[in-house]
Amino acid sequence: MQRKWVQLAQLLLSRGTAGWDRGKGGTMAGFNVRSVLVTGANRGIGLGLAKQFLGKSNPPEWVFATCRDPEGARAQELKTLASRHPNLVIVALEVTDPASIKAAAARVEQHLKGSGLNLLINNAGIVRLNTLESETPEDMSLVYATNVTGPLLVSQVRAPTEGTSPAALGFDFA
Numbered sequence: 255m256q257r258k259w260v261q262l263a264q265l266l267l268s269r270g271t272a273g274w275d276r277g278k279g280g281t282m283a284g285f286n287v288r289s290v291l292v293t294g295a296n297r298g299i300g301l302g303l304a305k306q307f308l309g310k311s312n313p314p315e316w317v318f319a320t321c322r323d324p325e326g327a328r329a330q331e332l333k334t335l336a337s338r339h340p341n342l343v344i345v346a347l348e349v350t351d352p353a354s355i356k357a358a359a360a361r362v363e364q365h366l367k368g369s370g371l372n373l374l375i376n377n378a379g380i381v382r383l384n385t386l387e388s389e390t391p392e393d394m395s396l397v398y399a400t401n402v403t404g405p406l407l408v409s410q411v412r413a414p415t416e417g418t419s420p421a422a423l424g425f426d427f428a
């Protein structure tokens with residue numbers, strides 16, 4: 255388990271977003287999981303990670319790609335990807351909303367049927383570039399809710415399934 259975490263960390267640290275977008279293959283060859291969930295997977299690094307998992311010669315049985323609005327324009331690339339990969343499941347998830355997290359967990363469980371999620375990648379996050387003068391309590395609260403509390407709540411919902419999973423691990427980005 256520890257080795258896989260280190261492998262993923264090395265992989266992520268060794269390449270920028272552009273590398274993911276170009277879809278270079280091979281580097282995830284030895285990183286095998288049965289199921290993975292990536293939050294904020296409709297664009298950026300999250301989308302790149304979903305593509306990398308789907309492009310493996312030995313892809314996961316389930317790749318759960320979450321986004322805030324699966325029916326919106328920003329999820330179009332994910333939907334196109336799902337039309338080509340039956341193992342890609344798009345799940346609605348707003349990480350600051352406990353009800354949304356609960357609904358997403360139920361949706362994932364419909365597919366996993368008690369086998370447990372192997373890998374959770376808490377990728378969804380935001381940046382607010384402010385100065386001392388422009389910073390606001392509202393922005394600070396939103397960043398904390400999205401980048402700190404959100405990943406915690408998502409990890410807590412997943413925790414009960416870990417006991418049944420042979421290779422459960424988590425990875426936080428934000």
Ligand SMILES: NC(=O)c1ccc[n+]([C@@H]2O[C@H](COP(=O)([O-])OP(=O)(O)OC[C@H]3O[C@@H](n4cnc5c(N)ncnc54)[C@H](OP(=O)(O)O)[C@@H]3O)[C@@H](O)[C@H]2O)c1
Pocket residue numbers: 271293294295296297298299300321322323328347348349350377378379380381400427428
């Ligand atoms: N890129 C970098 O250089 C860098 C450096 C350090 C850390 N990071 C961290 O790495 C992660 C990904 O970075 P990125 O550059 O790929 O970011 P990005 O392109 O801005 O994408 C962020 C993703 O998070 C989703 N998201 C934001 N708030 C959310 C919420 N409340 N609930 C659910 N999803 C939410 C976004 O969904 P919408 O499309 O709906 O907004 C989007 O899918 C972030 O956590 C970021 O802080 C990135």
